[in-house]
Amino acid sequence: MNAPTHPIHVMPEINQRAMPTALLESLKARFGAQLSTALVVREQHGRDESSYSVPPPSAVVFAESTTDVADAVKLASAYDMPIIAFAVGSSLEGHLLAVQGGISIDLNRMNQVLAINAEDLTVTVQPGVTRKQLNEAVKSTGLFFPIDPGADASLGGMCATRASGTNAVRYGTMRENVLALEVVTADGSVIRTGTRAKKSSAGYDLTRLMVGSEGTLGVMTEITVKLYPLPEAISAAICSFPSIEAAVRTTIQVIQMGVPIARVELIDVNSVRMVNAYAKLGLREEPMLLMEFHGSPNSVKEQSDLVQDIASEHGGKAFDFATTPEARTKLWTARHNAYFAAVQSRPGCKVISTDTCVPISRLADCLLDSVAETDASGIPYFLVGHVGDGNFHFGYLLDPNIPEERVTAEKLNHDLVNRALSLGGTCTGEHGVGLHKMDFLVTETGAGAVNMMRTIKHALDPKNIMNPGKIFSW
């Protein structure tokens, strides 16, 4: 960890390249009705869930095959124009914004589940497949795909940001769950990384170089991920606590004891109130943990008994179980709606989401000081967290008409990141760097590591056309 000397980052640099007429003509000739330059279409592809406003890309190509993607990239490369892959648009960090202009490649039509290999616990999909669609497709096999970032994100987007979410504490992140990729590189050629073998030492780990590269090294066109047998038994539980600290200390102890808990989510009292109002629920308005246990019936009982004991020691009460699929769905829908409930609680607001992740023993230190600071600031916010991994998110709810709120929120985030880094953590557990954390990345890893990333980028994308302006400066 280096001394945090970076400035407080407020707005991204915008420097859009103009679309050459000859390129537009070539795209029209190649893609016909798969190309759109309509403003409404471009605007839809020029925004995401970040708080920034940037003018849209110059054109949108609706790709239907790897060849479509490769041809679009080749044309863009010939004219040095940026390429930004797009599917669901759920990025929180400005990944999809055309800060240097260019072409958005919409991958939603590439939404085929290509091969379910149930006997090997693997599945190969196109990048536009969403996580819910994938789970629907494999349901009859008795298997499931556990990675759940909340939003019904595309597998391509989840790969690009190294996403994780509620189940990562037990099943890992996209880092651990992607086996192989097909990728269109910056010159429009198509490569394959990895095989369906569970492990391999065959050369550089290009799969994991691509996972988390945020579209800056290529466009993923096929993705092979691991599946898991649906647990014999699943039990979800909700537990209220007298304070956030009590909930966090319960979590720390559960993880340190090695309980193989599948999910352990913190929801602060603000979030509970917002969710109650949004979804007409009657959840007790106190900080709470939402938990889920997977395993054999005996193992689930052992785990939940143990966690209940630990929670009780910390003043946890109302340990309510949801054992039917319907009751569990209701519980997790409440959790997943926290973001939308928060947005609705302050109509017209923009959200800045923090994403620090720290070693589990430092979770209380990192989180509690930031709660106190945020309470003192007066900014409306909610707080949720994948606390079993040491990862949590403040969502600051900003009135775009009050610029001072953004400055205050950025200062809070800045102080939070510095605190997390000083505790051995990272500025981003799962959302990625995008536009928002470029300065934080340098502070976190040091200039040497960022220079190595930049060297790789220059070598693999010498024209800087793959989602330029993200992660680090050119």
Next chain:
Amino acid sequence: MNAPTHPIHVMPEINQRAMPTALLESLKARFGAQLSTALVVREQHGRDESSYSVPPPSAVVFAESTTDVADAVKLASAYDMPIIAFAVGSSLEGHLLAVQGGISIDLNRMNQVLAINAEDLTVTVQPGVTRKQLNEAVKSTGLFFPIDPGADASLGGMCATRASGTNAVRYGTMRENVLALEVVTADGSVIRTGTRAKKSSAGYDLTRLMVGSEGTLGVMTEITVKLYPLPEAISAAICSFPSIEAAVRTTIQVIQMGVPIARVELIDVNSVRMVNAYAKLGLREEPMLLMEFHGSPNSVKEQSDLVQDIASEHGGKAFDFATTPEARTKLWTARHNAYFAAVQSRPGCKVISTDTCVPISRLADCLLDSVAETDASGIPYFLVGHVGDGNFHFGYLLDPNIPEERVTAEKLNHDLVNRALSLGGTCTGEHGVGLHKMDFLVTETGAGAVNMMRTIKHALDPKNIMNPGKIFSW
């Protein structure tokens, strides 16, 4: 998977660069008694467990710090001389051989356990720490480091080859278990990758780019890995089968049912005989599975009951348990001695070890045909496997005075690799590419992916001094 058109690889290309006198003088001035050019020392650093003979490096530097490594690399870089990191020397693929000459950096004196963070389940070590030393150092914390490639390898070497071994079926490989690294790059600068946070989306995954890069991108000087709570209960079991097929089919079913088994190792009848002779054991001379179950006492019982039922259905018999630490150690020592027992069974022999890994459903198809071919060849061999991962090793025992045996063994390996690739597998599950599998790598991943690896290598090591001549041609 591409059409397997590569030639059968027999011996590596040797093209040693001569040591410039000025470099030698500079090394002497900087390193004094930490430098050796004695032939016996150089020879000790110029071999590994591969079957190749290559003249040794020109000098050996005994590094005691990151600064020592960085200074050695800077001097080597100034004279375009290769650098090869060395610790235990247990590579099976020629990684440590100075095919282009250069300087061996011995890391055995960098063997400090730097920080045990028991409450976060992490530990940071220098690269010369071996896995047994690490487990001894963390024993009092109630935690352990599960990755176990058999040999008492160094953590640096295990990182470099993306090693795994017997516990990987439950705990993953070095790919999943390394959190952060300090690396001396090809220009002698020092970078850090990763933090102690359990997950991160902070830029390119340089940690995993380094893990498995076989020393070709830098020298790792600090390594942070995950630890795990020692299971509440551990039970090991041994089970004999009427045929290899029965043992393999039992394994496939255990994995497909999602049993969280910690180890499941196949030992063929040749290995059993060799181990019996070497260690004066009385193991039943039939194919067998060695298994281990970790968890709560209930969970261990559930798992072993289930596996016992599956094994019985396939004709498994004599399901013997070893529940005391001593009995378990005896069992696993037998497994780990298989290699040495085999070498001793044919005095003076050289071993060529195969390392294919396939999706679990294809394990029987891949393994049984190769057993039949190897039996028919008349080459003495043994067969062991981390079959729960679809990974297994034939060890061909070659008389170096009968060159035809090498040709036959290489042909068997070539056919085995092609079979594994056609079944969606990899040429190397855990040993790495080194000198031996460079052609296989191209067949497996295609020229496009290898070119991407080469582009990265050229960008990060433009003088080609970091362990040159390994993984792919320059």
